[in-house]
Amino acid sequence: MPVPPDFSAPIRISAKERALSQIQRWIIEGTLQPGEKLIDAELADSLAVSRTPIREALQLLEVQGLVSMHPGRETRVTGIEKEDILKMYPVLASLHALAAEYTAQLILPEQIEMLKELNTQFGKAIEIGQPFQAMEIDEQFHNLIVELSDNPYIASFSASLQIHIRRFKYIFLNQPLTATQTSVAEHASIILAFEKRDKETASAMMKQNLLRPMRELHALI
Amino acid sequence: MPVPPDFSAPIRISAKERALSQIQRWIIEGTLQPGEKLIDAELADSLAVSRTPIREALQLLEVQGLVSMHPGRETRVTGIEKEDILKMYPVLASLHALAAEYTAQLILPEQIEMLKELNTQFGKAIEIGQPFQAMEIDEQFHNLIVELSDNPYIASFSASLQIHIRRFKYIFLNQPLTATQTSVAEHASIILAFEKRDKETASAMMKQNLLRPMRELHALI
DNA sequence: AAACATTTGTCCGTATGTATA
DNA sequence: ATATACATACGGACAAATGTT
Numbered sequence: 001m002p003v004p005p006d007f008s009a010p011i012r013i014s015a016k017e018r019a020l021s022q023i024q025r026w027i028i029e030g031t032l033q034p035g036e037k038l039i040d041a042e043l044a045d046s047l048a049v050s051r052t053p054i055r056e057a058l059q060l061l062e063v064q065g066l067v068s069m070h071p072g073r074e075t076r077v078t079g080i081e082k083e084d085i086l087k088m089y090p091v092l093a094s095l096h097a098l099a100a101e102y103t104a105q106l107i108l109p110e111q112i113e114m115l116k117e118l119n120t121q122f123g124k125a126i127e128i129g130q131p132f133q134a135m136e137i138d139e140q141f142h143n144l145i146v147e148l149s150d151n152p153y154i155a156s157f158s159a160s161l162q163i164h165i166r167r168f169k170y171i172f173l174n175q176p177l178t179a180t181q182t183s184v185a186e187h188a189s190i191i192l193a194f195e196k197r198d199k200e201t202a203s204a205m206m207k208q209n210l211l212r213p214m215r216e217l218h219a220l221i
Numbered sequence: 222m223p224v225p226p227d228f229s230a231p232i233r234i235s236a237k238e239r240a241l242s243q244i245q246r247w248i249i250e251g252t253l254q255p256g257e258k259l260i261d262a263e264l265a266d267s268l269a270v271s272r273t274p275i276r277e278a279l280q281l282l283e284v285q286g287l288v289s290m291h292p293g294r295e296t297r298v299t300g301i302e303k304e305d306i307l308k309m310y311p312v313l314a315s316l317h318a319l320a321a322e323y324t325a326q327l328i329l330p331e332q333i334e335m336l337k338e339l340n341t342q343f344g345k346a347i348e349i350g351q352p353f354q355a356m357e358i359d360e361q362f363h364n365l366i367v368e369l370s371d372n373p374y375i376a377s378f379s380a381s382l383q384i385h386i387r388r389f390k391y392i393f394l395n396q397p398l399t400a401t402q403t404s405v406a407e408h409a410s411i412i413l414a415f416e417k418r419d420k421e422t423a424s425a426m427m428k429q430n431l432l433r434p435m436r437e438l439h440a441l442i
Numbered sequence: 443a444a445a446c447a448t449t450t451g452t453c454c455g456t457a458t459g460t461a462t463a
Numbered sequence: 464a465t466a467t468a469c470a471t472a473c474g475g476a477c478a479a480a481t482g483t484t
Contacts (some may be wrong), residue, residue: 012480014452049452065373070473071459091319091372233459235473272450274474294481358469
């Protein structure tokens with residue numbers, strides 16, 4: 001949860017961390033498919049490290065819910081179903097709605113400017129037909145609000161859900177979902193609510209800004 | 222997050238799991254104090270296992286936010302402050318409110334009976350002055366609703382927060398907070414809302430049932 | 443500035459346990 | 464039922480990195 005108050009620049013990257021991010025990427029992007037069996041010795045071979053950092057990485061991935069380990073038996077990539085998206089988004093929406101509530105009370109003028117700038121870029125990316133870039137800017141927008149809410153639990157849970165959602169999109173979609181100008185307008189409403197320090201509206205709009213894409217996504221697949 | 226669909230009875234308990242639950246208990250109960258430095262070799266000695274399962278347990282505890290590891294440098298129990306409770310409870314309240322929303326739509330009559338029975342026991346425990354038992358029954362009540370909501374993300378995040386809240390109570394309180402009949406009444410309202418399939422009321426009451434104790438707790442210390 | 447002490451990070455061998463034949 | 468193959472769980476030794484004297 002915590003991302004502890006640590007300032008250490010990750011200059012040196014450990015074998016465990018490399019293994020973790022690589023395997024995580026493989027799972028999210030579908031290189032390692034849902035249900036696939038994982039053998040630590042093989043992964044160790046692939047990544048040119050010993051089995052220890054692999055095992056450690058796999059255990060962290062289990063906590064994240066990307067693999068499931070059956071002690072003494074086997075380790076597999078977790079499955080994923082279309083309906084799962086209906087369980088991820090509402091939780092993320094609740095968390096981000098809460099974040100917006102806090103941020104509305106804490107945000108500073110220059111931070112509002114940052115959100116406006118992000119939303120402008122977001123709109124442009126949609127206009128010029130860059131859905132992947134739009135998706136990334138959208139995430140930045142949401143993550144900034146989460147950070148400003150100053151609650152490590154929200155940040156941690158949100159990050160975890162974003163990983164699962166990203167994986168879901170990779171597995172079930174072939175391309176990033178095209179964001180719409182509706183989303184740009186919702187972002188603008190959220191920003192306006194921040195300026196008015198109206199936490200109720202900010203929270204409600206934030207929830208809507210996440211539940212609407214969920215429905216679109218679920219209807220699509 | 223997921224507690225995958227696995228039915229394996231944990232008959233055999235691994236060294237890693239023993240280490241994990243023991244160290245976790247030590248941290249929650251304050252035997253290992255906030256900020257205390259942890260040396261895996263020492264812990265390995267204390268628990269009569271090698272460093273491997275200890276290291277694995279510590280990494281899981283880091284994800285849980287109970288320890289913070291500075292790669293190559295040191296590992297410490299995370300700090301905790303009085304104000305942290307104001308960050309834990311609102312998140313838990315949001316999650317449980319969402320759970321109540323879903324449960325209201327899914328719950329079966331016999332499950333409502335179980336909640337009623339738990340609430341009766343809860344009230345009795347308060348009456349006869351058994352605050353610790355009351356706290357445990359209260360947790361069962363909430364956890365049953367979370368389980369019934371059938372959302373592994375809520376369950377996972379909720380469990381994580383409960384650990385931190387439990388730790389908080391151990392560190393800053395000397396005894397479990399005495400639950401009140403107000404809480405019993407709130408539980409009854411939640412149950413009533415379930416019977417009516419009124420998810421809005423269930424959700425609102427659930428939130429209140431968590432935010433009220435937060436305020437009492439924060440005012441107390 | 444360099445050598446030392448301490449602690450963490452990694453490797454690999456072995457034991458244990460599970461599933462299959 | 465027993466034996467065999469296989470993957471994981473654990474232990475112990477070594478290497479690397481950090482902070483200190």
